[in-house]
Amino acid sequence: MNILRPPARQPMPEDAQLVFKGAMFDVYQWQQQLYNGQTATFEKIRRPDTVLVIPVMDDGRIVLAEQEQPGVAPFVGALGGRIDPGETVEAAASRELAEEAGMQASGWQLLLASQPSSKIDWAIYTLIAKGCRQIGGQTLDGGEKINLKFLTFEEFVATVTAPTFDDHEIKMEFLQARLDPARLAVLKAALRG
16 A cells, blocks of 8 residues: 655744754744745654554454553553654554554555644644454553554444544544534545445
8 A cells, every 4th residue: 555645734944943952752943034024943743653543343343542651641542653764654663563463454445534733743644543453462561551442333433523532633523523424434434444
């Protein structure tokens, strides 16, 4: 699967200077001419891209994760994490599915790809993992606690559109689809095992 990186909502100029390099976030600055002819310092953060995985079992159940991480209130979200340097989107999705659920997929479908913020150079890819089956146990990072939730399509839609669901791109997609029966039918077909 060849997945293109979505364009930035505010491209960063080539002359932007790295002013801070962090463990996850890098900060860039550049001079930007304003409409009145003056210039101002603009900033943008760059961070590793992220993959979100929605596993679908052969019996049609859809998997979400009840998660706990240090310093964050417990939440429900999709499986996933950072894409490692040199790793493809699909390889990262496969790795995260194996680590966080102990599962393997027989196929993949891109659901969403976006850069949600104009001030952060950060792409989020949401993939549907089709035909998932258990291949082992979870191999979680030291900062993760994950319990899997197996849901029907109706339970999945109710969960991802609830105020407590953490992954906003998925939430918005399904909130909009609830207003458009044709779009909801397309999503239901995409989330079949």
